[in-house]
Amino acid sequence: MTQRRSGDRTAARDEPDQLRKQRARERLIALARLMDSAVTLPALRGGVGLDALLGLVPVAGDVVSALIGLYAVAQARELGASRWLQARMVANLVLDAAIGAVPVAGDVADIFFRAHRRNLNLLQRELGEPWIEGEATRPDRDGDPALP
Numbered sequence: 001m002t003q004r005r006s007g008d009r010t011a012a013r014d015e016p017d018q019l020r021k022q023r024a025r026e027r028l029i030a031l032a033r034l035m036d037s038a039v040t041l042p043a044l045r046g047g048v049g050l051d052a053l054l055g056l057v058p059v060a061g062d063v064v065s066a067l068i069g070l071y072a073v074a075q076a077r078e079l080g081a082s083r084w085l086q087a088r089m090v091a092n093l094v095l096d097a098a099i100g101a102v103p104v105a106g107d108v109a110d111i112f113f114r115a116h117r118r119n120l121n122l123l124q125r126e127l128g129e130p131w132i133e134g135e136a137t138r139p140d141r142d143g144d145p146a147l148p
Contacts, residue, residue: 024078036114055100055110062100069093089119
């Protein structure tokens with residue numbers, strides 16, 4: 001039997017950790033797209049997402065959207081977000097829920113105040129990773145990179 005060195009064990013632990021972080025990144029990106037820009041509308045910059053649709057349901061829709069956002073904050077913690085950043089992310093979610101609570105005007109504001117995308121951008125800036133800016137380099141339907 002060969003004896004493993006401590007460096008080998010560290011490398012073996014780092015690989016699952018890197019995979020876990022990569023999956024957290026992918027979940028955050030997918031969640032932000034789903035919540036803030038799932039359906040592209042020509043008249044709107046970036047379209048609308050599930051957040052705007054949930055906002056049409058009084059009170060419960062905004063609560064569900066905030067709970068989904070809290071899941072994103074938990075994923076950000078997995079990636080190493082500071083407590084200060086987590087607090088800012090929660091503040092964005094609370095502001096989004098407060099804006100959405102206003103009848104009619106809140107529903108319109110939900111289209112333009114994209115708390116989930118804002119939180120994703122805050123996380124990217126804090127961690128200094130380019131993985132969130134994939135929107136500009138994501139291939140379009142023809143397979144060509146989308147123009148910025």
